Amino acid sequence: MKITLDLTKLVETGKLTSAEAERLRALGAHETGALGINILIGFGVVAVAAGALALVPTPFTAIVLGIMMFASGFALTLKKSEQWDLLAQVCIVVGALMFAGGILAFNKGSLASMMMVTATFAGAALLARSSLLMAGAVLALASCFGAKAGYWHASYALAIYEPTLTVVVFGALAWVAYLVSRNLPSDFERLAIIASRTSVFLVNFGFWIGSLWGDRMIMIRSMMATDPNAVASSIKSLVIGPWTFVIAWAVALIAVAVWGVKANRRWVVNVAAVFGGIHFYTQWFEKLGPNPMTFFIGGILMLVFALGLWQFNKKMTSA
Numbered sequence: 001m002k003i004t005l006d007l008t009k010l011v012e013t014g015k016l017t018s019a020e021a022e023r024l025r026a027l028g029a030h031e032t033g034a035l036g037i038n039i040l041i042g043f044g045v046v047a048v049a050a051g052a053l054a055l056v057p058t059p060f061t062a063i064v065l066g067i068m069m070f071a072s073g074f075a076l077t078l079k080k081s082e083q084w085d086l087l088a089q090v091c092i093v094v095g096a097l098m099f100a101g102g103i104l105a106f107n108k109g110s111l112a113s114m115m116m117v118t119a120t121f122a123g124a125a126l127l128a129r130s131s132l133l134m135a136g137a138v139l140a141l142a143s144c145f146g147a148k149a150g151y152w153h154a155s156y157a158l159a160i161y162e163p164t165l166t167v168v169v170f171g172a173l174a175w176v177a178y179l180v181s182r183n184l185p186s187d188f189e190r191l192a193i194i195a196s197r198t199s200v201f202l203v204n205f206g207f208w209i210g211s212l213w214g215d216r217m218i219m220i221r222s223m224m225a226t227d228p229n230a231v232a233s234s235i236k237s238l239v240i241g242p243w244t245f246v247i248a249w250a251v252a253l254i255a256v257a258v259w260g261v262k263a264n265r266r267w268v269v270n271v272a273a274v275f276g277g278i279h280f281y282t283q284w285f286e287k288l289g290p291n292p293m294t295f296f297i298g299g300i301l302m303l304v305f306a307l308g309l310w311q312f313n314k315k316m317t318s319a
Helices: 007-012 018-055 059-079 082-106 111-128 131-144 163-181 186-213 218-224 228-233 242-262 266-288 292-318
Strands: 148-152 155-159
Touching (some): 007 018, 082 111, 082 131, 111 131, 111 186, 131 186, 155 186, 186 266, 242 266, 266 292
């Protein structure tokens, strides 16, 4: 268990003696030195791997280097030495990322490769206790349903081609991961919570995309159709309209916020509030358009909304 203490303030308020503060400071200096060594070695390992990959830039090289780094990190993990714990995590995380990149490049981003990456990230996350890889596993699973993200000069893009499936699948995953987290040790509880929270974001993104463009349910219709030409000819027809997502998203946000208040889950309430604001502004400007009056009224409403959220957080902090 790691605890952050302000030693100077504790000494000034009389909660620690100077001698006790010096003892804790000395222990902290030892840990800081070990951390620095781990970081330097970690950078060295990453640099060597990146250099080798640059010299032989093939998917097979990335896969082999990834396996080697992952195995090295796993071996350090088995020693259960806190001194090398950070280096072990660096090796496992970087190894998993390199392996995943090699698999995707080798199989050209196929569904099978995305499923393999999902399994790799999930397994590596459990071994390394890595929140980053657990979030990556959930995002990789979303890619199996066609979710994509992109960037070009000063522009970002998010694409979710199956809003309904995204909402249903990751809504269920968020709830199951939360329930499972309540019966796990602290390290695994944290990973389950990360999986749940990442799923919550994907659910809201699914609602967001659906509220703008609706859902043609391409994947489900393709799986159920016997004639591929029939699917291609009806690909432009909506199955679920945008207004269904607009209403369902608002109801879901309110329900989740109410549950978060009752369950004392401040993160849930804040996320519901943030996406509530995104939902409000999206529909506000989508329907009324950008003009001085909509900006003025929308700004006032958002300030009132933010003030209420600030009061809630203040109450929760003081409780």
